[in-house]
Amino acid sequence: MKFKDKLKTNDFIITAELFPPKGTDISGVLERAEIIAPFVDAVNITDNQRASMRVGSLAMCAKLLQKGIEPVLQIACRDKNKIALQSELLSASVLGIDNILIISGDHPNAGDCKDAKPVYDLDPVRLLKAARGLEAGADLSGKPLKGSPKFCLGAVVNPQANPDGLQVEMFNKKVEAGAEFFQTQVIFDAGAFKKFYEKLPKNGKIKVLVGVSLIHSVKFMQFLQTLPGVVIPESVQSRMLGAQDPLDEGIKICAELIKSLKSFAHGVHIMAIGKEEHIPKIIEASKIQEELN
Amino acid sequence: MKATCGAQALFIVGCGGCAKKCATGDEAAILALSDSLKKAGKIVLGTVIVDSACDMRLLKRDLLKNEAFLKSDKAVVLACGAGAGALSALTDKKIVTGLNSKYLGTVERANITHKFCGVCAQECVLNETAGICPKTRCSKGLISGSCGGYANGKCEADIMKDCAWCLIYNKRK
Numbered sequence: 001m002k003f004k005d006k007l008k009t010n011d012f013i014i015t016a017e018l019f020p021p022k023g024t025d026i027s028g029v030l031e032r033a034e035i036i037a038p039f040v041d042a043v044n045i046t047d048n049q050r051a052s053m054r055v056g057s058l059a060m061c062a063k064l065l066q067k068g069i070e071p072v073l074q075i076a077c078r079d080k081n082k083i084a085l086q087s088e089l090l091s092a093s094v095l096g097i098d099n100i101l102i103i104s105g106d107h108p109n110a111g112d113c114k115d116a117k118p119v120y121d122l123d124p125v126r127l128l129k130a131a132r133g134l135e136a137g138a139d140l141s142g143k144p145l146k147g148s149p150k151f152c153l154g155a156v157v158n159p160q161a162n163p164d165g166l167q168v169e170m171f172n173k174k175v176e177a178g179a180e181f182f183q184t185q186v187i188f189d190a191g192a193f194k195k196f197y198e199k200l201p202k203n204g205k206i207k208v209l210v211g212v213s214l215i216h217s218v219k220f221m222q223f224l225q226t227l228p229g230v231v232i233p234e235s236v237q238s239r240m241l242g243a244q245d246p247l248d249e250g251i252k253i254c255a256e257l258i259k260s261l262k263s264f265a266h267g268v269h270i271m272a273i274g275k276e277e278h279i280p281k282i283i284e285a286s287k288i289q290e291e292l293n
Numbered sequence: 294m295k296a297t298c299g300a301q302a303l304f305i306v307g308c309g310g311c312a313k314k315c316a317t318g319d320e321a322a323i324l325a326l327s328d329s330l331k332k333a334g335k336i337v338l339g340t341v342i343v344d345s346a347c348d349m350r351l352l353k354r355d356l357l358k359n360e361a362f363l364k365s366d367k368a369v370v371l372a373c374g375a376g377a378g379a380l381s382a383l384t385d386k387k388i389v390t391g392l393n394s395k396y397l398g399t400v401e402r403a404n405i406t407h408k409f410c411g412v413c414a415q416e417c418v419l420n421e422t423a424g425i426c427p428k429t430r431c432s433k434g435l436i437s438g439s440c441g442g443y444a445n446g447k448c449e450a451d452i453m454k455d456c457a458w459c460l461i462y463n464k465r466k
Contacts, residue, residue, distance in 0.1 A: 077433075106442070106449070107450035109432075120435060124437070158442070162443075173437060229441050
């Protein structure tokens with residue numbers, strides 16, 4: 001079933017993300033994509049994540065499609081002006097890529113090219129509207145298109161940003177602009193997400209995929225703590241610090257989180273950041289957890 | 294100093310407006326520049342502070358009949374780009390900009406200024422954003438609302454800086 005159709009069901013949805021390499025050797029990403037594909041509903045390809053230059057999301061998504069894997073194209077507003085952003089959307093459609101996740105993108109300050117010009121010519125709300133405009137047959141200047149695209153549009157929201165009311169406001173703006181599904185910033189506390197989730201308007205149509213991550217080492221946990229908007233509860237920190245096998249403990253933590261989210265959330269988006277080969281193990285473990293209960 | 298190369302006789306133009314408030318185009322700034330130019334072997338033929346260097350009418354009145362200005366090889370302008378550009382448009386004389394203006398500043402007190410407006414002349418949103426400009430004050434210049442990277446009201450790109458959208462959100466409440 002296509003990702004867009006799956007969003008219309010009550011099934012628990014699982015997506016995962018892969019990041020393209022810095023360089024032209026994409027074999028590792030394709031291998032990992034094939035490992036995770038049977039376990040997920042779509043594979044999301046990041047767009048120069050952490051403002052670090054890599055192979056483009058569009059090229060990697062096209063490669064996934066060739067392998068019969070359904071991709072989600074991430075588009076960051078950071079690097080392109082409104083001409084390039086609209087063109088990217090049309091290019092995606094021409095290549096058969098319909099699932100688009102629109103993000104603002106980490107500021108260049110976070111990356112390896114700190115003096116790069118932060119473009120943000122359109123912000124996510126405006127880009128969502130522009131995409132819907134293209135579907136309706138016109139570009140931002142009102143010029144008619146010869147052939148219109150059709151998208152499944154997603155956006156992001158951060159449940160643990162403070163003040164959270166501003167994120168609720170942004171959720172509503174993005175829904176109004178055309179978002180059909182949401183991906184959240186990584187969370188490690190199902191309760192904290194539930195608290196936020198209860199503040200969102202419920203119309204049953206918009207699906208929120210909760211961002212979860214695999215902490216594979218203590219060092220990686222410390223890195224995650226430096227990311228904007230990531231909160232790791234003390235209980236998770238002490239489990240990782242005391243673990244004899246941190247990778248195994250990380251898999252258990254992630255599986256338990258997915259299991260607890262299954263009782264009320266629409267789905268999860270797994271960000272295993274370089275350790276995607278363990279995603280099948282996480283998903284299997286979350287199912288075993290569920291059966292045990 | 295590099296921009297004055299090839300010129301021996303110079304004229305210094307200060308500005309009585311913003312540059313005076315910032316102490317970069319006032320009497321003291323002119324005196325300091327004049328001393329360094331002299332130490333570098335240059336001759337300062339004269340100086341003047343125009344009430345507002347960005348006003349071409351005042352530049353015409355104060356400079357175009359000023360003999361020292363007319364005799365100089367180059368004029369050093371201690372004003373923003375609007376002032377230097379105005380003088381450049383009025384005369385064939387070579388203009389040297391003596392300042393590197395950062396932004397249109399809001400003055401809080403001496404030496405404390407803020408960038409609250411980018412003078413972008415494009416769909417001003419201040420009426421919708423509680424008078425706080427997100428184009429100027431959000432590190433990403435996001436017009437429709439915040440990103441998800443702020444933490445406790447601070448910006449993801451600079452934790453010393455308030456997130457503009459948090460300021461707007463709190464002011465609207």
